[in-house]
Amino acid sequence: MPDTVKLTQDKPADANDGVYAVHNQIPSDIACVDDYQIYAKQALSHSSWEYIDGGSADELTLSRNRSELNKIGLMTKVLSVNAQPNTHTTVMGQALYHPMLLGPVAYQQLAHPLGEVASLKAASAQDVGYVLSTLSSISIEQVADNSDGSPLWFQLYIQPNFNHTLDLIRRAEKAGFSALVITVDAPINGLRNREQRASFRLPEGIFAVNLSEYVSASSSVHGLAGGSLADLLNSAPTWDTIAKIQQHTYLPVIIKGILSVDDALIAKSLAVDGIVVSNHGGRVLDGVPATIEVLGDIRQAVGPEMSILFDSGIRRGSDIFKAIALGADAVLIGRPIMYALATAGPLGVAHMLRLLKDEFEITMALCGCKSISDITSDKLYL
Ligand SMILES: Cc1cc2nc3c(=O)[nH]c(=O)nc-3n(C[C@H](O)[C@H](O)[C@H](O)COP(=O)(O)O)c2cc1C
Numbered sequence: 001m002p003d004t005v006k007l008t009q010d011k012p013a014d015a016n017d018g019v020y021a022v023h024n025q026i027p028s029d030i031a032c033v034d035d036y037q038i039y040a041k042q043a044l045s046h047s048s049w050e051y052i053d054g055g056s057a058d059e060l061t062l063s064r065n066r067s068e069l070n071k072i073g074l075m076t077k078v079l080s081v082n083a084q085p086n087t088h089t090t091v092m093g094q095a096l097y098h099p100m101l102l103g104p105v106a107y108q109q110l111a112h113p114l115g116e117v118a119s120l121k122a123a124s125a126q127d128v129g130y131v132l133s134t135l136s137s138i139s140i141e142q143v144a145d146n147s148d149g150s151p152l153w154f155q156l157y158i159q160p161n162f163n164h165t166l167d168l169i170r171r172a173e174k175a176g177f178s179a180l181v182i183t184v185d186a187p188i189n190g191l192r193n194r195e196q197r198a199s200f201r202l203p204e205g206i207f208a209v210n211l212s213e214y215v216s217a218s219s220s221v222h223g224l225a226g227g228s229l230a231d232l233l234n235s236a237p238t239w240d241t242i243a244k245i246q247q248h249t250y251l252p253v254i255i256k257g258i259l260s261v262d263d264a265l266i267a268k269s270l271a272v273d274g275i276v277v278s279n280h281g282g283r284v285l286d287g288v289p290a291t292i293e294v295l296g297d298i299r300q301a302v303g304p305e306m307s308i309l310f311d312s313g314i315r316r317g318s319d320i321f322k323a324i325a326l327g328a329d330a331v332l333i334g335r336p337i338m339y340a341l342a343t344a345g346p347l348g349v350a351h352m353l354r355l356l357k358d359e360f361e362i363t364m365a366l367c368g369c370k371s372i373s374d375i376t377s378d379k380l381y382l
């Protein structure tokens with residue numbers, strides 16, 4: 001960890017806005033990602049907690065993401081691995097030391113004053129790739145300045161004005177990002193009842209800085225252009241918008257938020273470089289299936305060549321193993337970034353990633369997998 005980063009900042013006695021990590025070191029009773037969730041609830045303000053931790057409506061999909069992963073068993077293979085498993089892989093030609101990246105998560109200064117710079121530095125320290133949200137609280141350029149060569153991708157929320165979308169893409173290209181992850185599953189916000197009950201508003205000073213030239217970024221909860229449902233839907237992107245973007249960038253394009261075979265096949269027909277099988281962590285349309293339920297069919301439909309990333313519900317190294325066994329090339333981590341940032345800043349994120357890496361390697365070894373290509377569905381107990 002470069003020493004230019006102060007690892008954590010103490011929470012002032014009178015602070016209750018949840019923007020300071022409370023621990024200067026990793027609490028000794030944190031042994032897994034879920035333990036970070038418990039600490040984060042104490043560290044964050046109630047409304048930030050509800051925004052970060054919550055899902056949409058009755059949270060059926062949020063809990064289904066976990067319960068369906070938990071239903072999948074593993075099968076041991078004994079006496080077959082006697083060296084540390086090799087976790088190296090490539091996605092769209094980009095080398096990953098581990099089949100995981102930190103996913104795009106907005107407004108990370110809600111959890112720590114160093115926000116996205118803190119999580120990026122932690123990811124780099126653990127040789128883990130990073131996806132920056134359009135709605136980051138620190139700018140594209142400033143985050144990129146802190147990159148040290150691990151894969152750095154930009155998540156794009158398509159803007160109502162296409163010139164603004166193009167400007168974001170140019171900025172990401174110029175700053176050195178190496179892929180564009182276009183999120184398509186949230187043209188409008190989900191019914192976030194927990195946020196509503198807690199009257200969640202972005203605190204003063206935290207806003208979608210990348211959009212401030214285009215809209216009054218602090219004027220709405222999410223920094224996207226405000227407006228009625230009709231206004232938002234009238235400017236919602238379509239597959240034609242994706243095709244148009246492909247003509248305007250040299251970056252590989254990944255579509256985030258695919259749940260059905262039909263949509264995966266449309267993405268394939270457009271020759272996009274990859275998809276993320278995602279339900280946005282159960283934060284948009286409640287009632288859709290868990291991502292692990294649809295992953296296998298999507299892989300079978302698109303064939304072995306297309307890059308598939310996976311997210312929603314990853315909390316254990318064994319979850320990463322299950323996703324790969326069912327067809328993912330790598331996974332994205334969502335809420336755990338914020339849980340770990342809120343608990344212990346960049347140190348917490350680095351530790352959280354270390355826990356996942358260790359769990360993943362242990363799972364590989366005990367299931368008889370020496371390398372990523374050994375992780376196949378016959379290693380699962382279904
Ligand atoms: C607080 C928060 C903010 C998020 N912001 C974005 C975002 O800006 N762009 C995006 O594509 N996904 C966003 N997501 C969704 C994540 O990228 C990811 O799909 C989801 O969190 C995965 O589920 P998990 O939290 O169970 O790991 C956000 C998720 C959370 C929890």
Ligand SMILES: CCCCCCC(=O)C(=O)O
Pocket residue numbers: 106135186187188189190222224280283
């Ligand atoms: C209209 C969609 C707003 C999404 C805001 C950020 C995000 O993706 C999330 O909170 O989830």
